Amino acid sequence: MLLQLEGIFKWVNTGGRRIFLLKDIDLEVEEGEFISIMGPSGSGKSTLLNVIGMLDGFNEGEYNFLNEPVHQLKEKHRANLYKEYIGFVFQAYHLIDDLTVYENIETPLLYKKMKSSERKALVADMLDRFNIVGKKDLFPSQLSGGQQQLVGIARALISKPKLILADEPTGNLNSKQSLEIMELFKQLNEEGVTIIQATHSETNASYGKRIIHLLDGARDDYNK
Amino acid sequence: MFRNYFKIAWRNLLKNKVYSFINIFGLAIGMAVTIMISLWIIDELSFNKFFKNYDQIAQVYQSQTFNGEIGTGQAQPRPLEFLLRQEYGDNFKHLSMSSWNNSMYLQYGDNTLSKRGNFMQEEAIDIFTPKIIKGEANGLKEKNSIMLSESTAKAIFGNEEPIGKVIKVNNQYDMVVTSVYEDLPTNTDLDLLEFIMPWKHYITTQSWIENAADSWGNNSFQMFVQIADNTTMVDVTNKILDSKKKANPNVAEFNPQIFLLPMKDWHLHSNFENGVQVGGRIENVWLFAIIGAFVLFLACINFMNLSTARSEKRAMEVGIRKAIGSNRKQLINQFLSESLLVVLFAFVVAIIIVLLSLNGFNNLASKQIDFPWSNIKFWSLSIVFILFTALVSGSYPALYLSSFRPIKVLKGTFKAGRFAALPRKVLVVTQFTVSIALIIGTLIVMSQIEYSKNRPIGYDKGGLIQIPVMSQEFNGKQDFMRNQFLASGGAIEMSTSSSPTTAIWSNRGGYTWEGKPEDFQEDFAWTEVSAEYVKSLGMKIIEGRDFSREFATDSNAVLVNRTAVEYMGITNPVGKFIRDEAEEDPEPSLQIIGVVEDVITQSPYEPVKQGLYVFDRDGNGNYYNLRLNPNKSVSENLNIIETTFKTHFPNLPFRYEFIDEQYAQKFAAEERVASLARVFTILAILISCLGLFGLASFVAEQRTKEIGVRKVLGATVSNLWMLLSKDFVKLVIIALLIATPLAFYMMSQWIQRFTYRTDISWWIFVAAGIGALIITLITVSFQSIKAALSNPTKSLRTE
Structure with missing residues (x-):
């Protein structure tokens, strides 16, 4: 099993009232799955992804990732864990404006303290695979949205993660670009990468092998 | 990475x-x-690190007590040398007496130069180890020898071989050049040694020096030592501290303390206050x-x-x-x-x-x-x-x-939350606190200097020159020269004096007068002057009369300054006598003929010292003081005076000093500090303004949308300018509130060191405050007006 959430609660207190962002979430994810999380705006999709991605904490419950109890780990250990195994793809791509395509893709490897020659080889492979060799010296602002997201995915994949977390990866793209990206995800999944995506779109959700519905922070699969 | x-x-x-x-x-x-x-x-x-024996070299100092005040200085009596050599010799590797730094005429052929140097004993060469380039390793062995620095040798002899040549010194003595040494670097505190002559020659040149050999009261010489290897400065000082008192009980009432000032303290730690370093x-x-x-x-x-x-x-x-x-x-x-x-x-x-x-x-x-x-x-x-x-x-x-x-x-x-900007504000306040404090400090230093400069000095320093006449050639010629100068039309009055107008070279005690308190240890500034001294300097007589050539008795007359009258505690001073206390061979009593207004001769920050101006009976003044002819230009006057001088002293170089320039020297140290402080203050303000400018542009950028909205709602440019500038002005005002007491406290401490000091006046703080605010507004306004003038539709569209 890749990861397991048990009774996860997350809340914020505003004006004496407790607002639940996540309510009693249970989730088990096996390696090689492709899961789509659906739900209206504010239902907690992003929060759930952030919790899974260890960018955000939670107030109650247990989270095991590759048999490591995330809720008990220290910050540093946790950072190592997600650095090693998790890649992020964002709706707004979140490429670093001041870095070229090549450098954006390379950055995660820098944080893994990889040697320069190895880095070069890996980035070259990735550029090749995504057919963006010709764009490697361009800055993000010189690319279309679809191309930027491609770079974003390449960056997520460069460190060979077991799990890709994609938060509305096609939210800012037109339908043709969306299709390309989703096909890419499918292909990646077939190669063995576990993918969890949050999405509004039924079409995109259908690429997932399993769909989870959220409403007001709680699982809502049973109504569907 | x-x-x-x-x-x-x-x-x-x-x-x-x-x-x-x-x-x-x-x-x-x-x-x-x-x-x-x-x-x-x-x-x-x-x-002083240049000196090889840096760690072992010291100058011998002496502290003495007068009327409860401890004074400290380098001056030593000659018998101390013999005492230290005989009784305390083990403590020293080398010891050398030295004269003060003298200016002498060195003449070779037609070439006469005025150079500065000391008379020292042979061992001085072992102590200070000058690098000998030519000639003997120790060139002070013979009585008639002279050692020259490289540049002096070059100036006198050019490319000629200097060793063995004879130089006429002050047109009196023939001295043989024995060695040439490399010039001492500028970063030393030893006197400027353009030449060194032997001490044994010095003590024969004038009778008072010769006579000083057994005079414990004549503190007129310097002494340098190199301590022995097995001892320390402190140990030696402890041993010699009371040596003078023990050897000569007569001086015990002044409690003379003999001690070493190590070379490492010469430059940075050489001030003494009431006997304490x-x-x-x-x-x-x-x-x-x-x-x-x-x-x-x-x-x-x-x-x-x-x-x-x-x-x-x-x-x-x-x-x-x-x-x-x-x-x-x-x-x-x-x-x-x-x-x-x-x-x-x-x-x-x-x-x-x-x-x-x-x-x-x-x-x-x-x-x-x-x-x-x-x-x-x-x-x-x-x-x-x-x-x-x-x-x-x-x-x-x-x-x-x-x-x-x-x-x-x-x-x-x-x-960034509301509080994210707080540390930034604290930093801006810090910056401006420092800047404003620097402005205030600089203004106070400047106003103190200005205040002291405007202090009445007691004479007219403009249009006054002095010519040093310390060579024997001038002896007895002062009246003659006065007539020559007056006749030439270059000067309207001339007098002589034993010390320059801007210094006190001699202090004397050993006098008594009617009503002198018991155990009063008097100490007067002593200047010997010619009859026209008061006239030529433009001093003011406030009581009695000036010297006059018409009264033969004026050779035993004395003028006292205003402070001296208070110091001696006498009323109706004119006509009273000041008597020499010496039991055998007393000098004739001095009769006070007049009181002159105080003249600032020493520090312009300190009270004027009680002074006696006595008639110069020998006619051997050290300076000619000339009042230039006001109807001619300065350069004309100088030309005439030089011609007159050269007519009568063709072999001597004509040297002169403007008294106002000499006087201005007294402010040099403080002015140096002030001008450096001014530069640093301006730079500090510049840096702070650069930062403020950057912050203002950032804030303007950050509030672009807000400014757009306000503009659409009807805000004028001046409304917006106020809005954007207000925050910064507030910070500067806070800085002003912190800086003012801080600077006030620190500067009151600083200004305490001057006895004659300005009040720290309120306008300085107001000026600093207004200045800081204006600078802030100018800096900030550039950005805020730019933002206020921008087109709102543009700024709103970007959102």
Whole structure:
């Protein structure tokens, strides 16, 4: 099993009232799955992804990732864990404006303290695979949205993660670009990468092998 | 990894040219100031290190008590030499008596030059080890020998061989050149030694020197020693402390304390107050070190402020980096490398600034500092300095920026909170507190100098020159020369005096008068003058009359100054007598014929000393004082005077000094401090304004939308200008409130050192405050008016 959430609660207190962002979430994810999380705006999709991605904490419950109890780990250990195994793809791509395509893709490897020659080889492979060799010296602002997201995915994949977390990866793209990206995800999944995506779109959700519905922070699969 | 950091840093620099300029230029100024101050301090600390026996050399000092006041000085009596050699000889490796630094005429052929040097004993050569270039290793063995510095030898003999040549000194003595030594470097405190002549010659030149051999009361000589290997300065001092008192009970009432001032203290720790060593130039070293540190700190604050102000722009990058695996340490490293890059650039610019301004700085500080290109120590210190600056300026931004939580940033909900700007405000207040305090300090130093300059000096220093006439050739010719000068039309009056107008060379006690209190240890400034002294200087007689050639009895007359009347405690002084207390062979009593207004001869910051002006019976004054003819130009007068002088003393060089220039010298040290402080203050303000400018532009940018909305709602440009400037003005006012008491306290401490001092007046604080506010408004307004004038439709559309 890749990861397991048990009774996860997350809340914020505003004006004496407790607002639940996540309510009693249970989730088990096996390696090689492709899961789509659906739900209206504010239902907690992003929060759930952030919790899974260890960018955000939670107030109650247990989270095991590759048999490591995330809720008990220290910050540093946790950072190592997600650095090693998790890649992020964002709706707004979140490429670093001041870095070229090549450098954006390379950055995660820098944080893994990889040697320069190895880095070069890996980035070259990735550029090749995504057919963006010709764009490697361009800055993000010189690319279309679809191309930027491609770079974003390449960056997520460069460190060979077991799990890709994609938060509305096609939210800012037109339908043709969306299709390309989703096909890419499918292909990646077939190669063995576990993918969890949050999405509004039924079409995109259908690429997932399993769909989870959220409403007001709680699982809502049973109504569907 | 670091290449990646530097790449980003570099691109960031290029992208934000204004910020980069402010950062680099501001830091560069700060660093340049620090580098220059460091060079200055290094130079100060290097003083006297040239001497091989630096650790063992000392000058013998003496403290004596007069009326409960302890006075300390270098002057020693001759018998002390014999006493120390005989009774305490084990403590010294070498000992040498020395004269004061004298100016002498050295004549060779038709060439006569005035040079400065000392008479010293043979052992002085062992103590100070000058590097002998030519001639004997010790050139003081023969009584009629003279040692010359390299430049003096060159000036006298050109390319001729100097050794063995005969020089006529003061047109009196024939001296043989025995050795030539390398000029001493400028960073030594030993007297300027353009020549050295033997002590054994000196003691035969004048009878009073010869007679001083057994006079314990005649403290008129210097003494230098090199202590023995097996002892310490403190030990030797402890042994010789009471040596003079024990050897001569007659002087016990003055409690003479003999002690060593080690060479390491000569330059920076040579001030004594009531017998206690109280520092000296070291205070300036500290002052400038603190100013340097502050200026650098101000520049670092700019960097911190601008980096954190731009944090919202960098926040996204931080979020992404964290999301793709960066930990906080790596981000901190990244931001530190950015600041390192900026500091590196700034350092290069700073070096350029230093090179360009070193000349001006040297003039300002009267130094001869060269840029230490080949000094490895300087460069390795520079590396430490660069790293330190990068760390100071980069640490806060690095910690702040790396603390962002990624999801917040990435969700786009990140807004620096209301309190995020607080540290920035604190830093701006700090900057302006320092700047305003510096402004106030500088103004007070300047007003103190101005105040002392405007102090009535008791005579008319304009149009007055003095000609030193210390050679025997002048003896007995003063009346003749006076007639010649007056007849020439270049001068309207002339007098002679035993000391220059701007100094006291002789002090005397041993007198009594009617109503003198018991046990009163009197001490008068003693000047021997010719009859027209008061007239030529333009002094004021406030009681009685001036000297007159018509009264033969005036040879035993004395003029006293106003302070002396109070000091002696006599009423109706005119006609009273001042009697010599000596039992055998007393000098004739002096009758007071008049009282003159106090004349500032010593420090313009101190009260005038009680002084006696006695009639010069021998006619051997050391100075001619000439009142120039006001109906002619100064250069005409000088030409005439020189011609007259040369007619009668063709072999002697014509030297003269303007009294007003001599007087201005008294302010040189304080003015140097003031002008350096002024420069540093201006730089500090410049740096603070650069930072303020950057912050203002940032705030204007940040509030673009708000300004647009307000404009649409009907705000005028002046409304908006007020809105944007108000926040900064508030900060400066807070800074003013902090700086005022701080500066007041520190400057009241400083000004205490002057007896004659200005009140710290309120207008200085008002002026500093208004000045700071105006500078702030000008700096901020540029940005705020620009923002206020921008087209609202444009700014609103961008959202």
